[in-house]
Amino acid sequence: xxxxxxxxxxxxxxxxxxRLYEEGESVKVFPLKMMYLQTKHDSNYPSRAGVSVPKxxxxxxxxxxxxxxxxxxxxxxxxxxxxxxxDKPYVYMISxxxxxxxxxxxxxxxxxxxxxxxxxxxxxxxxEKTI
RNA sequence: UAAGCAGACCAAUCUUAUCGUUCUGAACUAGAUUCGGAAAGGAAAGUCUGGACACCAAAGAGUAGUAUAGCGGAUAACACCCGUCCAACGUGAGUUGAGGACCAGUGCAACAGAAAGAAUGUACAGUUAGGCUGUAGUGAAACCAGGUAAACUCUAUACGGUGCAAUGUCAAGUAAACUAGAGUUUGAGAGCUACUCGCUCGAUUCUAAAGGGUAGGCAGAUAGAUUCUAAGAGUAAUUUUAGAACUAGAUAAAUGAUAAGAGUCCGAUGUCAUGUCGGAAACAGGAUCCGGCUUACUGGUCUGCUUUUUUU
RNA sequence: GGGGCAUUAGUUCAGUUGGCUAGAACGUUACGCUGGCAGCGUAAAGGUCAUCGGUUCGAAUCCGAUAUGCUCCA
Numbered sequence: 001x002x003x004x005x006x007x008x009x010x011x012x013x014x015x016x017x018x019r020l021y022e023e024g025e026s027v028k029v030f031p032l033k034m035m036y037l038q039t040k041h042d043s044n045y046p047s048r049a050g051v052s053v054p055k056x057x058x059x060x061x062x063x064x065x066x067x068x069x070x071x072x073x074x075x076x077x078x079x080x081x082x083x084x085x086x087d088k089p090y091v092y093m094i095s096x097x098x099x100x101x102x103x104x105x106x107x108x109x110x111x112x113x114x115x116x117x118x119x120x121x122x123x124x125x126x127x128e129k130t131i
Numbered sequence: 132u133a134a135g136c137a138g139a140c141c142a143a144u145c146u147u148a149u150c151g152u153u154c155u156g157a158a159c160u161a162g163a164u165u166c167g168g169a170a171a172g173g174a175a176a177g178u179c180u181g182g183a184c185a186c187c188a189a190a191g192a193g194u195a196g197u198a199u200a201g202c203g204g205a206u207a208a209c210a211c212c213c214g215u216c217c218a219a220c221g222u223g224a225g226u227u228g229a230g231g232a233c234c235a236g237u238g239c240a241a242c243a244g245a246a247a248g249a250a251u252g253u254a255c256a257g258u259u260a261g262g263c264u265g266u267a268g269u270g271a272a273a274c275c276a277g278g279u280a281a282a283c284u285c286u287a288u289a290c291g292g293u294g295c296a297a298u299g300u301c302a303a304g305u306a307a308a309c310u311a312g313a314g315u316u317u318g319a320g321a322g323c324u325a326c327u328c329g330c331u332c333g334a335u336u337c338u339a340a341a342g343g344g345u346a347g348g349c350a351g352a353u354a355g356a357u358u359c360u361a362a363g364a365g366u367a368a369u370u371u372u373a374g375a376a377c378u379a380g381a382u383a384a385a386u387g388a389u390a391a392g393a394g395u396c397c398g399a400u401g402u403c404a405u406g407u408c409g410g411a412a413a414c415a416g417g418a419u420c421c422g423g424c425u426u427a428c429u430g431g432u433c434u435g436c437u438u439u440u441u442u443u
Numbered sequence: 444g445g446g447g448c449a450u451u452a453g454u455u456c457a458g459u460u461g462g463c464u465a466g467a468a469c470g471u472u473a474c475g476c477u478g479g480c481a482g483c484g485u486a487a488a489g490g491u492c493a494u495c496g497g498u499u500c501g502a503a504u505c506c507g508a509u510a511u512g513c514u515c516c517a
Contacts, residue, residue, distance in 0.1 A: 003150060004163075012383065014346075044163070050383055061176095062415055069152090069387045076151065077388085093383085104388060 011050030029114040031098030047090040074111040085119040
């Protein structure tokens, strides 16, 4: 397992993102929120992820980029949680809900928790379907 | 020494380790590979301006409209910049200035005042009288062929319009659905423009309502009015010649995280001196590219000058 | 990336070539009519005209800059 985050692993298709927001479901661990959708995509990786920070809460581009970098970093370090658990292709978008900046360490804790909640969520869903 | 004015420049942290991003060169075992190289600013910002570039079927003419406004220079061009005159402010170094024209025309002027435009009054003084002259009083303005043009306007100069979401190209996909109203070879309508003329195309077109498909790739797009150095021209802005350099090209959008050390600044404390402890590091992120303006903003260095006080 | 608009009382808006004290409706507060409520009537409060400059004797109004909000584009 490499701790990489290349173009293939990031969510870059405008079309997929639009579908994701229309059809996807969400899990939330403050200050993060994840929209996810089980669908096919043309990458070799198990999933594609994107991050977003709303312009409403952070007016300056510098602040938004800073938070997105932190979010990408925490995701990159901890994506194995998801990769080990899922067996179908997924796409998801992680949004930042807070109105102030968080430290790297506390943000990482929240990211780990979010990914675990996500894994639990899709496992219970699959279980219910099989029943 | 203190306070201040003007200008120029530097840094916007660095090193090492581990993991990681974008572009790119090479290698081979040919891809979830390995080894290298490059990777944000003085404002990249606001979009206030001037261009380059692209399209609009000659991109034509006129009107309208907009902008600029002492004089001269400089530039690809400009509202910027340089020099200079004048005005206002400041003790001064200096700063600021939309700084043409109310002897072309029209309009406007609250309150006060006799009177605010073709108006001539009151009191006092001068003079023999008529009248004329001066002073007073109101007001921002009545020192008269008055004031006011960031009032219309006039004069001079400049400007065709739209903007890289321009534009070209490849791929995929679809439907000229239907309904209602209006017009049309006696020329409807279209050609992105405020209007007119001219020019070009021209047989089905327009409006309302309601629906279907796409929203991806590549080019444009990074070597240029470029940067640096030297020598000359010019008071200067700027420019000529020679030499050297290559300096981001992303597209849900690339520079980050952790640890250690070093350096800068501030505060406290101590010393003859080196220190010790604690804290801080602003504004802010390319999106076709350049020139300027405006706004935001941390720390420091240097140069020239002014004023006042003290000392030598 | 590039265009176009708006900002006046708590809210929705007027404000006409720059001039007298910036108005209206709704809402708020007080008082009155009622035994009380609703309703009606009377009165009052509430504005740095988004912010900062300039032109002018004088600016909500004219000009410039800034801030905030809305909106359009292939």
